[in-house]
Amino acid sequence: MDRSPVLRLHIPEPKHRPGEAADFSHLRLPRAGSVERPPVDSGAFAMRDLAYALIRVLDDEGTAVGPWDPQLDADTLRRGLRAMALTRAYDERMYRVQRQGKTSFYMRSTGEEAVAVGQACALERDDVVFPTYRQSGLLIARDWPLVDMMCQVYSNSADRLKGRQMPVLYSSRAAGFFSLSGNLGTQLSQAVGWAMASAYKGDHRIAAAWTGEGATAEPDFHHALTFASVYHAPVILNVVNNQWAISCYQGIAGGDESTFAARGIGYGVPALRVDGNDFLATCAVTRWAAERARSNLGPTLIELFTYRATAHSTADDPSRYRPADEWEKWPLGDPIRRLKDHLVGRGEWSEAQHEAMRKEVEEQVRAANREAEAKGTLDRGPLPPVASMFEDVYREMPAELRRQRDELLGGR
Amino acid sequence: MPAMNMVQALNSAMDVMLGRDPDVVVFGEDVGYFGGVFRVTDGLQRKYGAQRVFDAPIAEGGILGIAVGMGAYGLRPVAEVQFADYIYPAMDQLVSAAARLRYRSAGEWWAPVTVRAPCGGGIFGGQTHSQSPEALFTHVCGLKTVIPSNPYDAKGLLISAIEDDDPVVFFEPKRLYQGPFDGHPERPAVSWAKHPLGAVPGEHYRVPIGAARVARAGADVTVLAYGTMVHVALAAAQETGVDAEVIDLRTLRPLDADAIAASVEKTGRCVIVHEATRTGGFGAELAAVVQERCFYSLEAPIERVTGWDTPYPHAFEWQYFPGPARVGRALRRATEG
Numbered sequence: 001m002d003r004s005p006v007l008r009l010h011i012p013e014p015k016h017r018p019g020e021a022a023d024f025s026h027l028r029l030p031r032a033g034s035v036e037r038p039p040v041d042s043g044a045f046a047m048r049d050l051a052y053a054l055i056r057v058l059d060d061e062g063t064a065v066g067p068w069d070p071q072l073d074a075d076t077l078r079r080g081l082r083a084m085a086l087t088r089a090y091d092e093r094m095y096r097v098q099r100q101g102k103t104s105f106y107m108r109s110t111g112e113e114a115v116a117v118g119q120a121c122a123l124e125r126d127d128v129v130f131p132t133y134r135q136s137g138l139l140i141a142r143d144w145p146l147v148d149m150m151c152q153v154y155s156n157s158a159d160r161l162k163g164r165q166m167p168v169l170y171s172s173r174a175a176g177f178f179s180l181s182g183n184l185g186t187q188l189s190q191a192v193g194w195a196m197a198s199a200y201k202g203d204h205r206i207a208a209a210w211t212g213e214g215a216t217a218e219p220d221f222h223h224a225l226t227f228a229s230v231y232h233a234p235v236i237l238n239v240v241n242n243q244w245a246i247s248c249y250q251g252i253a254g255g256d257e258s259t260f261a262a263r264g265i266g267y268g269v270p271a272l273r274v275d276g277n278d279f280l281a282t283c284a285v286t287r288w289a290a291e292r293a294r295s296n297l298g299p300t301l302i303e304l305f306t307y308r309a310t311a312h313s314t315a316d317d318p319s320r321y322r323p324a325d326e327w328e329k330w331p332l333g334d335p336i337r338r339l340k341d342h343l344v345g346r347g348e349w350s351e352a353q354h355e356a357m358r359k360e361v362e363e364q365v366r367a368a369n370r371e372a373e374a375k376g377t378l379d380r381g382p383l384p385p386v387a388s389m390f391e392d393v394y395r396e397m398p399a400e401l402r403r404q405r406d407e408l409l410g411g412r
Numbered sequence: 413m414p415a416m417n418m419v420q421a422l423n424s425a426m427d428v429m430l431g432r433d434p435d436v437v438v439f440g441e442d443v444g445y446f447g448g449v450f451r452v453t454d455g456l457q458r459k460y461g462a463q464r465v466f467d468a469p470i471a472e473g474g475i476l477g478i479a480v481g482m483g484a485y486g487l488r489p490v491a492e493v494q495f496a497d498y499i500y501p502a503m504d505q506l507v508s509a510a511a512r513l514r515y516r517s518a519g520e521w522w523a524p525v526t527v528r529a530p531c532g533g534g535i536f537g538g539q540t541h542s543q544s545p546e547a548l549f550t551h552v553c554g555l556k557t558v559i560p561s562n563p564y565d566a567k568g569l570l571i572s573a574i575e576d577d578d579p580v581v582f583f584e585p586k587r588l589y590q591g592p593f594d595g596h597p598e599r600p601a602v603s604w605a606k607h608p609l610g611a612v613p614g615e616h617y618r619v620p621i622g623a624a625r626v627a628r629a630g631a632d633v634t635v636l637a638y639g640t641m642v643h644v645a646l647a648a649a650q651e652t653g654v655d656a657e658v659i660d661l662r663t664l665r666p667l668d669a670d671a672i673a674a675s676v677e678k679t680g681r682c683v684i685v686h687e688a689t690r691t692g693g694f695g696a697e698l699a700a701v702v703q704e705r706c707f708y709s710l711e712a713p714i715e716r717v718t719g720w721d722t723p724y725p726h727a728f729e730w731q732y733f734p735g736p737a738r739v740g741r742a743l744r745r746a747t748e749g
Contacts, residue, residue: 190484197481
């Protein structure tokens with residue numbers, strides 16, 4: 001006799017698909033300013049509600065409200081606004097040159113600029129960041145030269161990475177920016193190890209790492225939380241929940257059952273969930289986590305709730321898997337517009353200044369691109385010397401690699 | 413000079429390096445307070461403190477992940493993977509990160525990580541405590557792969573590995589920890605104390621990575637071996653009376669191809685021996701190198717004696733293990749041709 005119901009396999013599905021109108025009314029978005037700000041020495045369990053809340057500073061009118069207001073001065077905010085606008089202009093230009101065939105591939109961070117730029121605002125310049133490919137804004141916020149980034153995108157003769165990495169997989173030791181990995185998640189436990197080493201050496205620097213919500217399913221995310229928790233590593237672990245991992249909505253990574261921030265609680269890692277499109281909020285939560293790390297109180301997990309406004313990459317077409325109007329209906333808006341409105345509301349900025357700044361950063365990007373293209377593009381060269389492909393496999397080139405290099409050069 | 417077994421020699425290498433270099437840290441599952449399931453890190457935490465020699469969660473991928481990050485910071489981490497059979501969860505960190513970091517950053521970042529892992533069978537470990545996965549790592553450009561066959565080399569090679577600026581996978585044949593096992597399980601165990609290579613200096617010295625050693629000079633056939641199989645090959649030569657030249661490779665990558673070629677050109681014959689499974693094993697690479705370098709010197713087909721292409725069976729390990737009888741038959745085939 002059958003007493004139990006027939007078992008059914010559950011396959012998560014997003015609310016809406018192409019051809020349907022986007023609707024985010026199911027999202028629980030607490031009022032700006034309504035979430036408490038606990039002391040930095042709070043335990044993960046005591047502050048568990050924050051993993052299910054959403055820290056917001058800017059309200060719908062663009063006013064900064066509540067205990068998380070980082071009280072940033074207007075100059076800092078204008079610098080942040082400019083870095084976000086520059087990141088967007090840079091992305092647009094590089095996207096266009098890829099479409100022109102001058103390089104193979106590109107990935108934009110459009111709509112997510114307040115993640116990298118807002119968080120950079122809360123870190124010291126010598127803290128080391130272990131990002132993903134969608135935090136180019138960290139380099140821009142750290143005033144890294146655009147030309148150098150572009151040369152990497154073009155794999156040209158001035159590419160410091162010698163044409164080895166796909167576009168956007170930057171590395172800059174001088175900027176404290178760890179070499180980007182195409183294998184997702186690996187940087188998380190590495191950042192923990194780096195932070196453990198910093199603590200072991202009695203250093204003052206901390207580490208911060210990022211992952212998309214999709215790659216939280218990778219073991220490295222769980223390794224990072226476990227090891228960071230066990231050894232109280234001075235590290236900030238960030239999950240950028242931009243709703244989409246290529247074509248898979250965040251439910252495929254487990255986001256329908258719980259928040260990504262809530263993953264931290266089980267590991268005893270304090271967790272914050274923040275409006276990722278609110279520059280003031282991303283800066284404020286990162287400051288909180290950084291203070292914690294610098295005070296030997298250990299790691300923090302931050303979920304940055306945002307939206308991937310453009311395609312995953314130039315090799316992707318989101319119209320095939322998500323409604324076309326999601327970005328315009330995203331209830332947390334555009335991070336650049338929101339910070340602009342805030343500054344205008346404070347009397348520290350104007351529409352005219354904003355328009356002038358937008359043109360300025362576009363011109364800055366155009367000029368940098370002219371300079372970078374003069375050093376070569378992937379389609380036309382000049383590229384790095386081909387024999388350089390045999391360098392840096394090991395510190396010293398082994399005999400067998402020297403032989404292979406000579407074979408290539410000798411045309412055998 | 414003190415007599416040391418391989419466990420003591422490896423312990424001494426880490427002791428010396430912890431004493432010389434404050435950037436050396438040692439960690440892994442059970443390696444801290446307890447001193448490791450094979451006792452290789454015994455006493456090191458007591459001597460150097462828990463900050464430098466510590467226990468890690470049971471997550472080989474995490475152990476390697478933090479090792480890469482520590483290496484990127486500037487430390488010289490020495491991570492133990494409790495059994496080579498447990499190394500697979502760490503593959504991504506080893507292959508995509510440790511081995512590629514210098515290349516992908518064009519020399520900006522690197523990870524001078526040493527990964528120690530006991531390998532090989534003969535302890536009734538079944539398929540999850542007996543494997544020899546070295547070929548999976550020799551295939552990875554950016555990694556170095558080392559397998560010592562005796563206490564003297566083990567210490568000198570481990571010191572070289574820790575000092576090396578590239579990541580090194582360091583396999584320790586666990587059947588050799590206590591003595592020079594020659595493939596005869598029925599005979600009484602032999603101690604390293606009576607073996608010349610069990611005499612190990614207490615101080616710092618290096619055995620270079622990438623240099624093979626002639627374990628036995630001979631004229632009739634070259635045997636290419638490493639780890640436990642060096643001793644099996646020596647036994648086979650003695651038992652058959654074949655005048656074999658036994659080359660202990662010591663390092664699989666970088667490979668000492670010159671030493672191999674010099675020997676095979678002299679003998680004109682070659683037998684390759686490893687405990688790992690046959691298909692796609694490191695012996696295939698060795699056979700390719702020998703035919704590329706020595707084709708016109710070869711007077712007989714190259715022989716391979718290896719573990720069978722099955723998982724390591726618990727109850728039949730001595731039928732699985734390529735012992736002296738099988739190696740001896742290969743020596744005869746190679747020299748009779």
